[in-house]
Structures are given as C-alpha cells and as structure tokens.
Amino acid sequence: MRCLLSLAVIFCFSAISLTAQNFPLPASSSSADPLSPPPSTTANPLEQPTLSPGVILLMELDGRFEKAVEEGGGKAFASWFANDAVILSNGKPAVMGHTAITEQSHWDPKAYQLTWAPEGAQMGPSNEMGFTWGHYEGRSKDKNGQPVVISGRYFTVWKKLPSGDWKVALEASADAPPTSGECCTLPKP
Template structure:
C-alpha cells in the first residue's frame, strides 16, 4: 500500500472513531501505543531533548533537519539544537503494526506551550506521525518523527488581537 493511501486510511479510521479495542491488549499495536504514551510522559518529566534521545533508533531521521543524512543521536542533537524551553505534549490517536510486528506507526495530536518573560503564553497545535521499528531487545524506537502545525490554529495565533 502506498503512503498516500495509508495516510488516507489512517484518517478514515480516526474519523470513524477506530481506536484500541479491548481485544488489542497485549498485542504489538497496544505495545506501540504504550511506547508512544511513555515517550510523551518522558518528555514531560525529563524534557523533550532527553525523551527524543531515549526513544531514538540508531538509524532515526527527521525530515526537517539539515543535513538530511544525519542519523540517530546526531540527528536528534541537530533537530533540537535550537529547541526553546517549553512544554511539548502529544496524544496518539491511532497505531498500526505490520503483520510481522517489526514496523509500525502512530499518529495523533500535539500541543506546544511556552511562557515568555512577559508571562505571555505561546501555543501551537498540530498533528504528528511517528514511524517505529521494533529493536532487537523487543522495545519500540522511532525511526522517523514528523509533524505539521494545525493551519487554523496557526492563523488564529498569527492574527492581530484587538
């Protein structure tokens, strides 16, 4: 299945309310959702950089990091070099794992909040997709993480306030 069809299918599943079912407990899909949730919990507790380093596969990449050829911890370091302090949280809405249980993806929504010295809070929201690979030790690590800002929220935040 090609990527556009896969993304369309994932969007349809979320729109129809497809989520984790009781029968999914203990499955690779449930494990993957738990990994994504634990990743977010670590980011809230230890910081975004630390969480992205802890959950990075040795061959992970980011689509918005230059040079694009960077992999693993070098890619994470480059991606978060200019990271401003702030709180980044996310919530997976959907997960899927291929039949062999070695590769999967999650996607959901994210929220970034940062308060400046003037006590003004900046917020941004969006959607993300994370591609995960099961590691030799059985854990899930991401190989690609990317996201987009919610265009409506960005337009509202950019508009002059009266």
C-alpha cells in the same frame, strides 16, 4: 415487564449482529448471505471492537515516550530515537540520525513543555514495525513572558530493534490548520 422483554430481545439481536459482522462466516458456508459482500481477508483495526495486542503495544510505547519527554525535555526526547532515525517537521529540513536529533533536542522541560496524545496506531504484519498518530502541543513563553502555544498533528513510525527494544524510526509533524477565518486573511501591503 413487556418493555424489559423487548429491550432484552433487541440486545440479543444486536449482539448476534455484531458477532456476525466481526466474525463473518466463510464464503463456502451454506448459511452465508449471498447478497452480502465477501468477507475481507485483511482486518481494518478501526472497525474492530477491540484493539490488537500490537496496537496496544504501540499506544503504550507512545504514552511512555510522551511521559518521558514531559519529565525530561529534549534529552529524553532524543533518547527514544534509533541511530538511523529521521525527523520531518513542517517547513524545516530533515534531521537525520540520532546524533543530529540529539544536537537539536536540548530544551528544558521547565521552559518548554511538549505533550501529545495518540489517537490511533497500526502494527505491521511482522509485528516489528508500526506507527502511531495523534495531536501534539508545545507550550512556552515569549521574551515578554507571554504564553506561546503551538499545536499540530504528528506521525511516529516505530521499529523493533534486534535487541527487542522499540525505537522511533521516523517522526513527522505538521502545524495545526488555521482557526476559522485565518485561511482567508490576506497579508497587508
């Protein structure tokens, strides 16, 4: 019984502490701790216990985008981009505009599977632009039928169009870092 009472007291103090961290008192309050730093005027979404509606929207958009591409391949990929969108890929020239993106996005999902998982997002103050980021993976087979897997990080900037639709304004990706030991291997002469 004494153990349960102790756990209840610890839980209550933890809840009060978390509430105080997430909802600091104004500096003018007489009960504010004079030794603690002043409360920030901008919230860091990574420190918040819950996600804002804007972040949830961006994560949902990113998930719907990924699902559409998984099912529809390159054609579905291109359909998510704004007319003035840009793609920046590792070691390749920028692809600018919806037309150019469509011309380069012609893979069949049966031959190449591009999947990704968002790890985070931030919505801008106007709620009309934001970004997501995460890890991607591309799977295909080489000419001998052997599996080929590429992976890396991605960053997607989303913008809300005047119609209310959300489209990709910028998509950037970079290859995954080398596995341990690959960074120090010198090419053979």
